[in-house]
Amino acid sequence: EIVLTQSPDTLSLSPGERATLSCRASQSVGNYLAWYQQKPGQAPRLLIYDTFTRATDIPARFSGNGSGTDFTLTISNLEPEDFAIYYCQQGSIWPPYTFGQGTKLDI
Amino acid sequence: VQLQESGPGLVKPSETLSLTCTVSGGSLRENYWSWIRQSPGKGLEWLGYIYYSGSTDYNPSLKSRATISVDTSKNQFYLRLSSVTAADTAVYYCARGSTTWHLWGQGSLVTVSS
Numbered sequence: 001e002i003v004l005t006q007s008p009d010t011l012s013l014s015p016g017e018r019a020t021l022s023c024r025a026s027q028s029v030g031n032y033l034a035w036y037q038q039k040p041g042q043a044p045r046l047l048i049y050d051t052f053t054r055a056t057d058i059p060a061r062f063s064g065n066g067s068g069t070d071f072t073l074t075i076s077n078l079e080p081e082d083f084a085i086y087y088c089q090q091g092s093i094w095p096p097y098t099f100g101q102g103t104k105l106d107i
Numbered sequence: 108v109q110l111q112e113s114g115p116g117l118v119k120p121s122e123t124l125s126l127t128c129t130v131s132g133g134s135l136r137e138n139y140w141s142w143i144r145q146s147p148g149k150g151l152e153w154l155g156y157i158y159y160s161g162s163t164d165y166n167p168s169l170k171s172r173a174t175i176s177v178d179t180s181k182n183q184f185y186l187r188l189s190s191v192t193a194a195d196t197a198v199y200y201c202a203r204g205s206t207t208w209h210l211w212g213q214g215s216l217v218t219v220s221s
Contacts, residue, residue: 032206034207042213043200043202043211043212043213043214044151044200044208044211045211046207046208046209049207049209050207055209056209087150087151089151089207091205091206091207092206094164094206095153095164095165095166095167096152096153096166096167096168097153097206098153099150099151099152099153101150102150
């Protein structure tokens with residue numbers, strides 16, 4: 001099973017700043033890496049898939065990068081609604097498809 | 108398209124957990140459909156998926172306890188998880204997709220307790 005390790009566990013920033021979240025895989029997942037945002041009491045929401053591609057209606061301030069084992073999610077110019085928990089997820093090595101433990105983005 | 112989970116919120120240990128996901132505003136056809144759960148202890152965990160035609164794949168960690176099925180006439184798909192323990196207490200989500208999930212239900216909390 002591929003283990004995804006996210007860092008940091010918590011990131012404290014202010015609106016208007018840039019957030020950089022990391023995800024490292026225990027073995028290569030190619031470009032099959034996705035990012036989700038979850039707010040309290042809500043289901044996860046897909047932000048980025050296949051490393052770079054923004055999902056429907058996701059603002060351009062969200063961007064993904066990386067390949068193989070090291071990936072980043074960058075949120076430029078943080079908005080108040082961006083403060084949430086972010087998960088990475090690999091869809092490469094089957095089975096199973098796995099998630100990281102999450103990074104909490106704190107205001 | 109919207110997804111909605113339904114089923115009992117409380118299941119006794121050793122019994123079978125059964126959930127239904129109803130797809131509204133669109134068809135089950137030509138898509139994969141998944142079950143994912145989230146618990147404080149294990150985080151987010153993919154359980155398995157089904158194609159509308161009925162082919163399935165499961166997370167091996169469930170040790171064959173899970174069964175996913177589909178009824179295209181009702182636009183519903185289902186999860187059955189047998190021999191549950193307290194470790195199966197979680198919020199269960201249904202979602203559209205096989206390896207990446209673009210659309211999720213709101214989630215259904217299932218507690219395993221006597």
